[in-house]
Amino acid sequence: MNDFLQMLEVLCDAQVSFVVIGGAAAAAHGSTYPTYDLDICYERDRDNLERLAKALAPFHPRLRDVPDDLPFHLDAGALEQGMNFTLTTDIGEIDLFGEVAGIGGYKETSALSDPVDLFGLRCAVLSLEGLIRCKRATARPKDLLVLPELEALREMETPGQAKP
Amino acid sequence: MIAGEPMDKMRRGELIRLVTSPLAGSKIAAAKEFGIDLTLLVRMLELTPTERLQKLASAQAFFQALRAAKKTSTHE
Numbered sequence: 001m002n003d004f005l006q007m008l009e010v011l012c013d014a015q016v017s018f019v020v021i022g023g024a025a026a027a028a029h030g031s032t033y034p035t036y037d038l039d040i041c042y043e044r045d046r047d048n049l050e051r052l053a054k055a056l057a058p059f060h061p062r063l064r065d066v067p068d069d070l071p072f073h074l075d076a077g078a079l080e081q082g083m084n085f086t087l088t089t090d091i092g093e094i095d096l097f098g099e100v101a102g103i104g105g106y107k108e109t110s111a112l113s114d115p116v117d118l119f120g121l122r123c124a125v126l127s128l129e130g131l132i133r134c135k136r137a138t139a140r141p142k143d144l145l146v147l148p149e150l151e152a153l154r155e156m157e158t159p160g161q162a163k164p
Numbered sequence: 165m166i167a168g169e170p171m172d173k174m175r176r177g178e179l180i181r182l183v184t185s186p187l188a189g190s191k192i193a194a195a196k197e198f199g200i201d202l203t204l205l206v207r208m209l210e211l212t213p214t215e216r217l218q219k220l221a222s223a224q225a226f227f228q229a230l231r232a233a234k235k236t237s238t239h240e
Contacts (some may be wrong), residue, residue, distance in 0.1 A: 002221070004221060006215050007221060015232065022218070026215065027216050027217055027219075027220045028213040028217060029213075029216075030205055030211075030216060031208075032201070032205065032208060033199075034220065034223050034224065034227065035220065036224060056219075116213050117212070117214065118213055118214050118217060119214065119217075120214075146189070148194055148195040148198040148200060149195055149198075149200050149205070151195065152191050152192045152194070152195035152196075152200060152202065152205065153193070153209075154191070155190060155191045155192050156179055156182065156192065156206075156209065
């Protein structure tokens, strides 16, 4: 099971620049769809890559999409070589996105995020507007499935502005 | 709403009215038509973002326990 609190603590303590995106962000906004991993968009400057790799190292991150016997070591260099990583760690699954579909990199994603108190930690969480934009861009059946709920939640955020 | 402040009675009443009688052509009406339980969304919005993630973690634990039970019963 994912320990969202521990993961967020680890990232915040290490001062990693990141935005919570995906299902956990949707859940923070009130979505009822379950998710099993924490998705984040991370800043790709060298210092942040160092902080991110160092923060996750104690939890033995390994790639979910390669066989276990393939050697993999998550460090700043490895992060620099790729963009998006699907990882399993001792504290749960975490997906790292250097770019978010329909939005762009960390800078653009951060600009579309809201500061949210999660477990007493101040985290940047992708806004409903951002989530909707991302789901529309990705447009897989599973993304399109959650769109009506996200759009309803956005309308419920500002009921006075609900329009046909 | 995401800032985590508790929802007051007036706001809750407003949302309940909105989801029980959504404006024709609105996204809320479309979600209702799609089959989404809008009252569950109101319930979620009554919680703080942290409480929503805790609920998600509880659901994960429940599904994991169900899967484990199914595996055990399959192997018996």
